[in-house]
Amino acid sequence: DTEVTQTPKHLVMGMTNKKSLKCEQHMGHRAMYWYKQKAKKPPELMFVYSYEKLSINESVPSRFSPECPNSSLLNLHLHALQPEDSALYLCASSQDGRWQYFGPGTRLTVT
């Protein structure tokens, strides 16, 4: 199974809502990543978890809160987002860092 799954596929939320994005992989990968991607731009790294511990936080605003409950799951909790946070949010995983497998993404719209 070489698949990274993400739910939901689409999410529309108001600026006062709280929601969560979910990511799952069953490849035994020890590193998991959250990216934000604007249209026609390369993905921007947000967070990296290595062995279930947060190892990189690329100065992401606190309205984004990552969580890694176990080695297969990665969540991104969203609260009080702004319209400019609307984007495609991608999850990826990697075994040894040599390359990353990406999920299909969650298309987020903040109204």
Place this chain on the structure above:
Amino acid sequence: AQSVAQPEDQVKVAEGNPLTVKCTYSVSGNPYLFWYVQYPNRGLQFLLKYITGDNLVKGSYGFEAEFNKSQTSFHLKKPSALVSDSALYFCAVRDIKGLANYQLIWGAGTKVIIKP
């Protein structure tokens, strides 16, 4: 600093013609290089990688890439393009920061349009 450049914002070729998408890189050590493709409204799909070994790397969907150390390039190629190859292509190089936390440095992307 490590960097990746994709000098063309857009590449247009006719179906059946060869396709080349250019990528050059700058790294301090040996590069790990990757190509990803993104179809409209989809996530990123891994196409191929260069880690070590043969300079010509074969990947998914009939794509290949040639690693050229002297020119610091890793151009993506397909001998005969299909309309379905129309997509956004990203080149990336690996940046090492700690164990198993390897970050990717991304090019800006090249939009490929294959005309019927």
